[in-house]
Structures are given as structure tokens and as C-alpha cells.
Amino acid sequence: DGGITQSPKYLFRKEGQNVTLSCEQNLNHDAMYWYRQDPGQGLRLIYYSQIVNDFQKGDIAEGYSVSREKKESFPLTVTSAQKNPTAFYLCASREGGHYGYTFGSGTRLTVV
Amino acid sequence: QKEVEQNSGPLSVPEGAIASLNCTYSDRGSQSFFWYRQYSGKSPELIMFIYSNGDKEDGRFTAQLNKASQYVSLLIRDSQPSDSATYLCAVRSGGSNYKLTFGKGTLLTVNP
Secondary structure, three states, rough: OEEEEEOOEEEEEOOOOOOEEEEEEOOOEEEEEEEEEOOOOOOEEEEEEEEEEEEEOOOOOEEEEEEOOEOOOOOEEOOOOOOOOOOEEEEEEEOOOOOEEOOOOOEEEOOO | OOOEEEOOOOOOEOOOOOEEEEEEEEEOOEEEEEEEEEEEOOOEEEEEEEEOOEEEEEEOOOEEEEEEOEEEEEOOOOOOHHHHHHEEEEEEEEOOOOEEEOOEEEEEEOOO
């Protein structure tokens, strides 16, 4: 079945560590996105990529980095510069035209 | 800053009633409008999208768009307890970069 796979489902990070969240899709979608969701805050855009080897900053890119070396993969690294990383991270991809996103099941990151 | 506003709720309706969810947006050049349903602890799933003024119906769901008033709504007929969730309004703004801005969501509770 086609879909978006995010891993791990739960992730714990110590202060000062970098962590990488995986996002893989087999939908053959060109565009991929990373959002962060905090309680009461809605979804906020971190980074997005419309084609391979290209990506743009979203509204809250500071402390995050991404790569897009393959169409299927769009990993997100949460660096130690991100001061408040505890959140629910959602990866999405999009078919062309007016269609909306398809979301992965999310990664819940907690700083310990 | 492009904004999408929703009443956070909670909105409580009895089973079998019509639930009405509302959303306003600030960018007059917005092109496409989406409603997502998100169960607690889960990722959002697309319910409806609309991009022309008027109504669009899909089963028990009707999306309504009024671009002049910058207003989009979702009606859920014959509400069921399984409809209890947070409903997110998302808007695609104008321009070549396709990205969605999300509202903070409205929590709907359907009481048996």
C-alpha cells in the first residue's frame, strides 16, 4: 500500500543532542513538508521541498535542517540550537494540482 | 503574516444534529481550502477540499466557501460520536510555492 512512513513513533532527546526524524513516501509525490504541532498552536511549517535537491524554509526553520537527496525521503534533523524541541512532528507529501497533503503518522519528540 | 482563524471550541452537539465549523482567512489571494480531521494523538486526515465559491457535498459533509467574505465552513449532518475530533482548516495562499497554513483547530464533541 502507498503511504508515508515516519519513524520512530516516539523519540527522546537529551539536552545538546541532535536527532534525525525519518520520513519516507512511496506515493511518487514531488512535494514534501515538515510541520510541528504543539498543544493549542496548530500546525506550523518548518521546511518544505517541492523537488529533489531543493528545499525552502518555512515559518519556524531555526534550529532545524533537512535534506532531499531522493524523491522518496525527506529527513528532518532537530539540532541542539532548537531550544524547545518537544512537540509532535508531522511529515506530509502532496500530489499535484489542488489536492491537499497526505500525512504520516507522526513522531513525538520529548527532551529529557 | 497570513492567518487562518478558527473558534477553538469545544463545540458540543447531540448525536444526529448538524455540526457547523467555521474558518476565516486573511490572504485574499488564497486559492484552495481544506478541512482535516484529527483524532487525539493521531495525524490529520483530509476530509474535504474546495476551491470555488459555493457548496461542495461529500456524503454527510458539506464545505462552503465565500471568497468575498474570506470565509469557509464545514457542515457535518447527522453527527455521530465517531465524528468527535479536532477539525483543522487549512488554506493554500496564492503564489508559486504550494504550502498550507493551518488554523489551530476546533474541537468537536458529539454526545450520544
